[in-house]
Amino acid sequence: MSVASTTSVTPRRGQRLPPVLGVVLALIALWYVAVVPMNARETLTQAERAGAIIDPPTAVDRRDMSSWALVARNPGLLGASWSLDRPRLPAPHQVVTELYASTIDEEINGRSGIVQSGTLSNRSLVYHGLVTLNATFLGFVIGATLGVVLAIGIVHSRVMDMSVMPWAIVSQTIPIVALAPMIIVVLYSVGVQGLLPKAVISAYLSFFPVVVGMVKGLRSPDRMQLDLMHTYNASKARVLWALRLPASVPYLFASLKIAIAASLVGAIVGELPVQKGGLGARMLAGSYYGQTVQIWAALFVAAALAALLVWAIGAAERRALRRMGMAP
Amino acid sequence: MTLAWLALPVWLVGYGINIAIARGPAHDRRWARFAVPAIFGLTVLAIWELLVRGLGVPAVILPPPSQIAATFAANPEMLWRDFVQTILKGALSGYAIGCGAAVLTALAVDRSEYLRRGLLPLGNFMAALPIVGTAPILVMWFGFGWQSKAAVVVLMVFFPMLVNTVAGLRDTTAMQRDLMTTYAASWGQTLIRLRLPAAMPFIFNGLKISTTLALIGAIVAEFFGSPTLGLGFRISTSIGQLDLGLVWASIVVAALAGTAFFGLVGQIEKRVTFWHGSQRKG
Structure with missing residues (x-):
């Protein structure tokens, strides 16, 4: 991804928006169309119960038919596809309605909402989003700090470089999330629970991108610059502070963006085994009880969080690079 | 308990070998690039085994590597x-x-x-x-x-x-x-x-x-x-x-x-x- 983002030409905002808008609108239209065949069976069953006559009259006959064939034979009866109670694929407006109902509406009008009870409702996505966000932040801070420290160690010690770095690279190829349930359960059994176990997974996931990126960044000053520091008789600490760390800032931000996205994934996956709130718990609960709209709403909140976090780091990056004179 | 104390000398030996290879003349050779991380990994496994056995960590929290290998x-x-x-x-x-x-x-x-x-x-x-x-x-x-x-x-x-x-x-x-x-x-x-x-x-x-x-x-x-x-x-x-x-x-x-x-x-x-x-x- 890093290769892609550095070379793709980014046109000015005014030129870029219309194509993006066009594609997004096309995708939403496609979504509305896809809702019909996805929900055809359920819709027709409901219509049958309401007394309508359907082309293959019994559900048994319909079971072996493809969704598109059902749609083609009963075009007049599918209006309810977009407003089912438990659709296989909810329509976009249903997701938006659920989003509104489980955030603003729940908090303002709900009995346990913030307006009436003074605390965030545990049925609202605001509450669950904040639970996930807390774990994400804590894990991200721990992981990024440890990553930077280890990278500094690796750059300064050849033994550490030769013994730790290959493992850091290999660990990138391992599906680390597989460890998540174990970490949660093991920490739970020794009495640690709440925020910390999830943060540990987040930290673990965000740790390695930072190590690899920072090692690259701290090594980015070239021979000439290092020689100059050498002629100043600069100490190692001074070289680190005045040359290596400033030079590594672009690399740091590039890996922080990957790290915070990974951190969010870690927090969400970490919420699966212990059902104590958070977006991951919401998704799993939704999948247990067949509440598809609830899963989609949680998914959209997670997507919005990811976008917000990556955007925030991007904004910090632009600011920092501009102040350092590295970007226009 | 004695097993747990053994972890310290094991670490020192492994680390010492790695320092010797990394500072030695052969640190750029192929075998050195392979041996140093391998020794590091083995040392970590040995310390893991010794600490878990020596401190009596229950297997439901952290099983020793030998048990994992056996499973x-x-x-x-x-x-x-x-x-x-x-x-x-x-x-x-x-x-x-x-x-x-x-x-x-x-x-x-x-x-x-x-x-x-x-x-x-x-x-x-x-x-x-x-x-x-x-x-x-x-x-x-x-x-x-x-x-x-x-x-x-x-x-x-x-x-x-x-x-x-x-x-x-x-x-x-x-x-x-x-x-x-x-x-x-x-x-x-x-x-x-x-x-x-x-x-x-x-x-x-x-x-x-x-x-x-x-x-x-x-x-x-x-x-x-x-x-x-x-x-x-x-x-x-x-x-x-x-x-x-x-x-x-x-x-x-x-x-x-x-x-x-x-x-x-x-x-x-x-x-x-x-x-x-x-x-x-x-």
Whole structure:
């Protein structure tokens, strides 16, 4: 991804928006169309119960038919596809309605909402989003700090470089999330629970991108610059502070963006085994009880969080690079 | 307790050997580059074993490596079936479909400037999203079998792959394109002779990122429902039975599979993009 983002030409905002808008609108239209065949069976069953006559009259006959064939034979009866109670694929407006109902509406009008009870409702996505966000932040801070420290160690010690770095690279190829349930359960059994176990997974996931990126960044000053520091008789600490760390800032931000996205994934996956709130718990609960709209709403909140976090780091990056004179 | 104290000299010896090799004259040799991390890994394993046994850590919290190895050796058939279900059926098929679809989409997108400008920022955006979250939905749609896992993998690898391929297809200089124009090369000829080869480093970058994503998708999707086999299933049920040896053995399988998969793609990359600066020495 890093290769892609550095070379793709980014046109000015005014030129870029219309194509993006066009594609997004096309995708939403496609979504509305896809809702019909996805929900055809359920819709027709409901219509049958309401007394309508359907082309293959019994559900048994319909079971072996493809969704598109059902749609083609009963075009007049599918209006309810977009407003089912438990659709296989909810329509976009249903997701938006659920989003509104489980955030603003729940908090303002709900009995346990913030307006009436003074605390965030545990049925609202605001509450669950904040639970996930807390774990994400804590894990991200721990992981990024440890990553930077280890990278500094690796750059300064050849033994550490030769013994730790290959493992850091290999660990990138391992599906680390597989460890998540174990970490949660093991920490739970020794009495640690709440925020910390999830943060540990987040930290673990965000740790390695930072190590690899920072090692690259701290090594980015070239021979000439290092020689100059050498002629100043600069100490190692001074070289680190005045040359290596400033030079590594672009690399740091590039890996922080990957790290915070990974951190969010870690927090969400970490919420699966212990059902104590958070977006991951919401998704799993939704999948247990067949509440598809609830899963989609949680998914959209997670997507919005990811976008917000990556955007925030991007904004910090632009600011920092501009102040350092590295970007226009 | 004495075993726990033994960990200290073991660490000192391992570290001492590594310092000797790293500071010695042979630190740039091939065997040294291999031996130092290997010694480090073995030392960590030995210390793990000694500390767990010496301090009497219960096996339900952290089993010693010897127990993990014993569990691994005792259940080769079960772990192999899990491997086939999760890695070969779920992850690999999804990986092939997802990456193939992404490359074809990139070729289609590439012909239209409007589509490219519309899809590329979206693809970049989607690549950063926690797509694992779609797992419960896809399990609901495609059932508990490996098909739903493959579907999650398709979604996870599609966007990083698309973004990389689109970027790679644009990575030619005006001079190179002009040369193709002077040869009166058609779009297809330019694609095969110039732009696809030029895009290969980017495509392989996407393929390598996708290997890890594919395994993550296949394993996490099994946490949302699976038949009674598969690595994710094994991990989540063994934790329920507090059989941590089996959990760790499954993780070892996943780790080995991930490393081998990544290494394989890396080797193919070396063969295909031998001309690229990052593959040449010096």
